[in-house]
Each structure stands twice: as C-alpha cells, then as structure tokens.
Amino acid sequence: MIGYPNKKKGSSSQVTINNAARRGMSLEEDINASNDYYRVNNLAVIYKKPTPIQIVDVYYPSRNKAKIVEAYFRQPSTTDYNGVFSGFYIDFEAKETQNKTTFPLALIHKHQLDHLRSVHLQGAVSFVIIRFTRYNETYLIYSETLFEWLAQETTRSIKLTWIREHGRLIQSTYHAPCDYLAIIKRDYFEVKK
C-alpha cells in the first residue's frame, strides 16, 4: 500500500474536515460512516435498512448459488434508518436538496411521514435529516416540529429560513461526518433528563 498515499479516503494525515473535503460525499455516505463509528464504539446501533426489492425470478446455476435475474424496486413503507441509542428507539429519514431556499417536501413520501407519526406515537425519537448541499448545511428536524409545520402550512416546500430557525444544525466531525447523535444526546440527556 506504500506509494499510494492518496488512494484511501480518510488517510491518517487528514485530521480536519473542511467543507471542500466533504463536497462530493453524499448525505447517505456521511450518515453510514457516522453509524459505523457509533456502532464500533458502542455508542448506538443504527442501520440503514436494505432497499426493498420485489423479486420475480431467481436462477440457480448450482446448489449454493442464487442469481436474481428479474426484480423491481418497491416503494419503501418506512423510513430508511432505525436503531437504538441508550434505550431510545431512533427512527429517521434523510434527504438532500440542491435547492437554494426551500426543501420540497415531496422528497419525503407520504407513507414515510405516516410512519414517522406512528413511531412518534410509540415514543420514538424520530426526525428527518435535511441537507442543503449548496451550503453544506445539514439539519435535524424532530417529527414533532415537522408535524407542527405540516398542520399550519399549505405549501409543499419548507423554507430554509424556517429550517434554520426550527432545526438543529448537525456538525461534521472527523469520526462522524454527520454527527446527529450529538444533537439527540444534548436534547434528551442534558435537557430533558
């Protein structure tokens, strides 16, 4: 591996993360990397769920092999991420937009909002993570706050100004490029407890 100093992302010489370095990393990659860090360090066990697939035809070239030769993407009926943190059930959806001033709510499916409502009623810590890629600003908005917005608004776009005011800005750290757990820790342990 010596002789390829730039081959691996996150080499040991890279100790600070700046916006430029993070550009090009998707929100999903950042969340997955953060979840890996949380998991390895026993901070939380949170996974992205597999993409739901409708399998139509499978070919078995040999006894132990199975090749799916016809399948289709299905609409997810839940959010993409869930897991457990210090006894709390965590559930969220994450979306990014290249828009400048608004987040189109259509990016979150209706059944995902319904799911957030259901888990919220069951006592979940549920939220959405929204990133404005142009500014590299990522926010956590609790379901409760989002439902309040939904109850009042008739438009289908959430203004960035509203999000900046009602959301929690998520920091990017070296180990957790989308460190949403820090927000939950602060809100549930330092304030509510």
Added chain:
Amino acid sequence: MIGYPNKKKGSSSQVTINNAARRGMSLEEDINASNDYYRVNNLAVIYKKPTPIQIVDVYYPSRNKAKIVEAYFRQPSTTDYNGVFSGFYIDFEAKETQNKTTFPLALIHKHQLDHLRSVHLQGAVSFVIIRFTRYNETYLIYSETLFEWLAQETTRSIKLTWIREHGRLIQSTYHAPCDYLAIIKRDYFEVKK
C-alpha cells in the same frame, strides 16, 4: 363476494384458531400478520426488514422504469425484525425447525448473535423466537437468557427441554397468530414496572 364463503382466509365465521388451521402457516407469515395487527391498532410499530440484495445490473427500458437484471442475496448483518413498542426498542430474529428435540443454533448467524448483543447493551428488548413446527410450539427467549446458555454450553444445539423451561410460550390469538407482544407487555409492564 357472496357465494364464495371459503375463498378468503380468516372469514368472519372463523373465530377460533386451532393448531390444525394454523398448520402450513410459516412463522414468518404469523409474525408479519401479528405485526400488521399491532400496527393497525397502534399497539406497536414493528417491521420485517427487507432482504439485503447486492444489485449488480439494472436495465432502464424507459425513464420511470427500472428492472434489476442481475443481483445476489447478501448475508444479513442484523436481525430480521425491529421496531418500537411504548418507547422500547424491539429487536429479534425468528427461526423454525422441524427437529423433535433440539434447536440447531447454526440457524442463527454469528453476526446476528453479535447484533443481539450490541442492541442488548444499548438497552433494547431483544430476543429470538423459535418455533418447533412438529408440536406447533413457539417460544420467546430473551437475549440475556440465550447469552447465559451460550456462556455455559459447548454444544451448538439447544434442547427443547431447556427452551420449554427458560423460554416464554407464545400464544396464538385470532388477530395475532404469534402474539409475542403479550409476553413483552407482561414482562416489562406488569413485572418490571
């Protein structure tokens, strides 16, 4: 629909479930039906995770269609079921065996046991559901109990006699053919709280 009294499973005339009627229903189907019932009645929000698939090639016959033409099954890194019940994070794996006297632990992957350990450490209500299809007996065994067994035993098979003693027998009700939630309710609300 009149004139086809036997067409639908679970028609209104069928009010009791006996072992004979349930024979042929897989454990997965019973759990999914129970989860549907829990969800619709706001008792709990628990889902089976989609099967993890490695997608290799996708064909796009038109702009909005996507047909997966090459994909493979991946080993799951977590258990199959998770969700939330009254603020508790619920996580479990379910397996059935046709064996008469033992459950082969090999049916539960090592990384699934590791996952149960991790979520248990984070305060989850975690367990396995094991069904002996020959007797139509289904048991819930808490992770904690299973880990105690693992720490003491050197064999890779759990005796049915041990399971009968240390597990909780799950009842089958009309609405919830594998009513594991009743066990959790009893253990966490009536005893521990």
